[in-house]
Every structure is written in C-alpha cells, then in structure tokens.
Amino acid sequence: MWLTKSSVGRKVVMSVTGLFLVLFVTFHALMNVVAVFSPSGYDAVCEFLGANWYAVLGSAVIALAIAIHFIYAAWLTLQNRKARGNDRYAVSKSWKEVDWQSKNMFAIGLIVVCFLILHLVQFWAKMQLPELINNMGGESCIEPYTSGHYALYEVFKHVWVLPVYLIGFAALWFHLTHGFWSAFQTLGVAGDKWIGRWKTCAMWWATILFILFAFTAIYLTWDCAF
Numbered sequence: 001m002w003l004t005k006s007s008v009g010r011k012v013v014m015s016v017t018g019l020f021l022v023l024f025v026t027f028h029a030l031m032n033v034v035a036v037f038s039p040s041g042y043d044a045v046c047e048f049l050g051a052n053w054y055a056v057l058g059s060a061v062i063a064l065a066i067a068i069h070f071i072y073a074a075w076l077t078l079q080n081r082k083a084r085g086n087d088r089y090a091v092s093k094s095w096k097e098v099d100w101q102s103k104n105m106f107a108i109g110l111i112v113v114c115f116l117i118l119h120l121v122q123f124w125a126k127m128q129l130p131e132l133i134n135n136m137g138g139e140s141c142i143e144p145y146t147s148g149h150y151a152l153y154e155v156f157k158h159v160w161v162l163p164v165y166l167i168g169f170a171a172l173w174f175h176l177t178h179g180f181w182s183a184f185q186t187l188g189v190a191g192d193k194w195i196g197r198w199k200t201c202a203m204w205w206a207t208i209l210f211i212l213f214a215f216t217a218i219y220l221t222w223d224c225a226f
Contacts, residue, residue, distance in 0.1 A: 007079060008186075010072050015183035017069040022180060022205075024062055025172070029212040036219050039149040046148030051131035059128065070113060077106045101178035108175045115168030122155050156220040169213045176206035 004010065035042035049055045101108065130144040145151035155161055180202035184190040190198045 007076065010076055010079075011186045014069060014072045014076065015186040017065045017072070018179050018183050020065050021062075021069060022176065024065075025176075025209060026205075029209045029216075032216040033212055035149055035152055036216055042152075043147045043149050046127065046151075049128075051128055051135050055128070056132060059124075066113075066116070070109065073106055073109055101174050102182075105175065105178060108171050111171040112168065112175055115165075115171065118164070119168075123151060127151060152220050153224055156217065157224040159221075162217055162221040165217045166214060169210050169217070172213075173206045173210040176209065177202050180205060 004013075031042070031045055034045060049058075126142055126145050127148065130142045133139070145154060181190060181195065181198035184198045185195060
C-alpha cells in the first residue's frame, strides 16, 4: 500500500495524524484555561468528557492517532538513518541549513511522549479510567478524583510538577513549530509563496498554546501555594 510502502506515503500519514493532534492539543489548551476563570465550567466539561460512549470513542481515536504518529516517526527516522549510512555523521552545507527542530524532531517527540505518559497517569488514569471500569461492571482499585478541578489542584500542589510540565510544554512548542508547517509542505499546500506564511503561523500557534498551557500551570501552582 502506498501509505506504508513509500516514504512519501508515510510522511503523509505523519502529516495527517499530526495536524489532527494539533487540533486536539488546541482544544486541550482552551479547556484548561476554563479552569482558571470558571472552576464549575471546567467541571462541567470534564463531566461531559467522562466515560460516555462518545468520549471513550474520542479517546480511542486520539490514542490511535498518537500511536500511528509515533510509530511512523520511528519508522521514518530509522529509514533516514539507514539511507544516510556513515554519511549521517558528516556535516554538509545543506545539513547546517536545516533548522534545529528538524534535526531533533524524534528526540523532541520522545520527550513529548514521556510527558504525555506522565499526564495520563496523573489525570486520565484517575478520572475516565475508573469510571469506565465501573461502567463495564468491574471494580476499580483506583480511587477517582471527585471532580476535574479538584484533580488539577491535587496534581499541581506538588512542587516538582510545574517545572516538569514546563519542560513538556517547551518540548511541545519545539515539536509544533516545525511539525505544523512541515505537515502542510508534505501535503503539497506550502510552496515557495506559502512556506514562509505557514512557518509564521506555526510559530504563533505554538507560542499561543505554550502561553495558555504555562499560564494555567503557573496559576494552579501559585493558587495551591497561597
């Protein structure tokens, strides 16, 4: 199949799943900010996104997109290393001109994945998962949080959480600033005229998301402390 057998096809899969995940991350950032200005509103959103069939289906689609994106990223990285062979250690003029994010996208992606795992353990595993187990007739050994807003304060009351999350947000910023415009380039909608515009859009979008995530995390940490 073209999407799996050719490098171009694999890049298309990476691009489509990546842009889908950008939309999810954008929603997540906006959802988090609600907790700062309206705790009851945030709890309402969390309740809506509980263990309902549509929320579970959405979580499954997101998880599948993340898995495909990561698998294809590893696949392409190994393919590129194999193609370059011993030359991957040589520094050419064209390689110097490649931006830092492009040369380190997989490493940055690994940091994002590790951050995602931590985030899932701290929130999803203690919110949607216990409810899902109970709805299926099982008995969860995990004591769920009483509300979404309470969960935020239970996590961010620990002093180590904020710096770790800021590192995760920074890694996400680096990943998005390259991945966003690169996806459009792969899909053929970023020619010489538009590539600069997509890069500017990527920079602004990633920066706004970083500010939203960081603002929420800093506010919650400060509110827990005082």
